[in-house]
Amino acid sequence: MQTDQPGSPAGSAQAAGEALGYVVSVRGSQASVGLPAASVGGDQARATVGKFLGVHTGKALLIGVITDVSIGTLATEHGYQAMAQLDLVGEIKDSSSVLARFQRGVSEYPVIGDPVTLIGARELRLVFNIRGNSVIDIGHLQQDSAIGPMSTSTTCSASTSRCSAPPGSASRAASS
Numbered sequence: 001m002q003t004d005q006p007g008s009p010a011g012s013a014q015a016a017g018e019a020l021g022y023v024v025s026v027r028g029s030q031a032s033v034g035l036p037a038a039s040v041g042g043d044q045a046r047a048t049v050g051k052f053l054g055v056h057t058g059k060a061l062l063i064g065v066i067t068d069v070s071i072g073t074l075a076t077e078h079g080y081q082a083m084a085q086l087d088l089v090g091e092i093k094d095s096s097s098v099l100a101r102f103q104r105g106v107s108e109y110p111v112i113g114d115p116v117t118l119i120g121a122r123e124l125r126l127v128f129n130i131r132g133n134s135v136i137d138i139g140h141l142q143q144d145s146a147i148g149p150m151s152t153s154t155t156c157s158a159s160t161s162r163c164s165a166p167p168g169s170a171s172r173a174a175s176s
Contacts, residue, residue, distance in 0.1 A: 019115035034080035061095040
């Protein structure tokens, strides 16, 4: 069953910045996204596990990573090809300005019908902040191989000669 309301999968070809899908459910720090057929099978805009997506809310661009893609009753009841589960990891405040910045956690959760897009290199760089001399590079993103996914700023203590990465990163405290 297809609907003519915002958030419906009508017009499945995706242009730059056009919605890849729409939020159909929110539960805690997870969101379910309905994906039209073009989002699942197209070469450029494939929604696969591990891809980072942006959920456009009123005040921020929420960043989520796809943890599951499946076909189910919820998808087909709403006219979608598949559903993607997103873990919301943070948000980019002032995303359209030069003052854009990423922060972990979510202060404004998405609502049903919010558009979801693939995020580009600019947003990925904000999320993985690769600037500065206290950055450790331990890999690269599948979505943009020019960006190291585990690039992270470290916190160093002169008194203990130890450096550690922020919580949630793959780096562990190491002696200098």
